Amino acid sequence: MEDNRELRIQVTTKNKFPRLYAPDLFAENKTEMNIDTAVAVAKAAVATGYKRLRLTGGEPMEHSRILDLVKAVREVEGIERLSMTTNGTLFPGKAKDLKEAGLDSVDVLLDTYSEEKFIYITGGAPIDETMDALEAGVRLGMKPTRIQTTIIEGLNDADILNFGQFTLNEPVDVIFLERENVGEAAKGEDGKKTRFMSTEEVKKKFKGMVKIPVQDPLIEYGKWYEGQGRIGFIDLERAAQAGEEVTAAGMLKKSLRDEDPADNFLNKINH
Numbered sequence: 001m002e003d004n005r006e007l008r009i010q011v012t013t014k015n016k017f018p019r020l021y022a023p024d025l026f027a028e029n030k031t032e033m034n035i036d037t038a039v040a041v042a043k044a045a046v047a048t049g050y051k052r053l054r055l056t057g058g059e060p061m062e063h064s065r066i067l068d069l070v071k072a073v074r075e076v077e078g079i080e081r082l083s084m085t086t087n088g089t090l091f092p093g094k095a096k097d098l099k100e101a102g103l104d105s106v107d108v109l110l111d112t113y114s115e116e117k118f119i120y121i122t123g124g125a126p127i128d129e130t131m132d133a134l135e136a137g138v139r140l141g142m143k144p145t146r147i148q149t150t151i152i153e154g155l156n157d158a159d160i161l162n163f164g165q166f167t168l169n170e171p172v173d174v175i176f177l178e179r180e181n182v183g184e185a186a187k188g189e190d191g192k193k194t195r196f197m198s199t200e201e202v203k204k205k206f207k208g209m210v211k212i213p214v215q216d217p218l219i220e221y222g223k224w225y226e227g228q229g230r231i232g233f234i235d236l237e238r239a240a241q242a243g244e245e246v247t248a249a250g251m252l253k254k255s256l257r258d259e260d261p262a263d264n265f266l267n268k269i270n271h
Contacts, residue, residue: 004216006052006083007045008245011038011069015058017087017125019109021150021179021196032063033248035072037266041246044266046078054083054107056245061090067101074102081105085148088133089125095136106137107146107175112156121156138171146173146232151202154194160205167229175219175232176202178239180257199233206231218242218256 012032015022033041042053053073061084063069074082084098085107091098110130111121118127137145147166151157163174179196203209203222212221212230218239219232234243234256243256251261 004052004214005050005242005244006054006218007050008054008056008085008243009033009038009041009045009073010056010058010245010248011060011066012063013058013248014062015087016062017059017089017122019111019150020121020123021152030058031248033069033250035065035069037250038069039072039076040266041250042073042076042079045246046076051078051080052083053079053081054085056085058248059087059090060084061086061094067094067097070098070103071101083107085109086133087122087125088130090129091133092129092136095133095140099140099142103142105142105144105146106133107148108133108137109149110134110147111149111152112159113162114156114159117156134172143171144173144229145171146175148175148177150177150179151197152194153197157197160202164206164224164227164231167227167231168225169228171228173221173230173232175234177234178236180236199235203233 010033014030014032045053055070060066070082081104082102083105084103086109088108091106108130112118115127118125134145134147147163149163151160166172167174176199178199181195206222206224209222209224209231212223214221219234220238221230221232224231236257239256241255245253246265247253247261250264250266252263252265253261
């Protein structure tokens with residue numbers, strides 16, 4: 001059975017355009033992982049059975065030496081796929097160089113096709129660059145190239161089927177990430193508090209979707225009307241059980257919902 005586990009490596013906490021719902025929105029500590037540490041983490045990951053790594057942030061493209069880091073990490077023996085999750089704003093201009101350095105796939109954060117709503121959600125990011133990042137991923141043959149999105153009732157729920165339509169026409173996957181409704185909720189166009197939609201609610205919008213038996217502990221996949229791309233779902237249960245990440249400080253988060261990492265990843269491996 002193919003092992004689709006993927007270790008996330010937070011290469012920087014810097015992020016010029018954090019999502020309005022991002023937990024690190026007001027983070028004051030803006031740091032980045034040096035290349036030697038990133039390579040050490042990659043080697044330790046391989047030693048523990050990981051063959052797939054994902055560079056995250058913050059915004060990984062804001063790392064001061066991102067091209068050198070990608071090249072160094074991809075050269076670690078045993079890695080089969082190196083991916084990145086990015087907001088896309090700095091990606092298009094370096095996409096070709098990133099591909100040549102060894103980046104295999106890319107996830108682009110995109111919560112809406114509306115420029116006005118996109119600016120609101122991101123705090124001013126240019127949507128054209130994000131769309132160009134998707135185009136670059138497809139053009140350069142990065143597989144998979146994926147959209148990663150969170151649906152907020154009353155804000156971007158009208159875009160759900162638009163995302164599905166994208167998978168029909170382009171070889172791009174769309175991943176819907178469910179978030180817990182805690183703390184201050186975002187506000188919709190009418191100024192009222194809104195809530196994150198569950199993956200079950202989103203699934204109901206895609207009538208006729210067929211589940212795909214992919215062995216992925218984090219993502220459940222489906223196919224909608226024989227589209228070129230897939231539709232994926234990360235519900236709260238999956239997020240609580242999978243998606244390990246090493247933070248820029250070298251600490252291990254055991255899942256996407258782990259907000260209090262306790263173990264130093266390298267020390268854990270060395271001992």
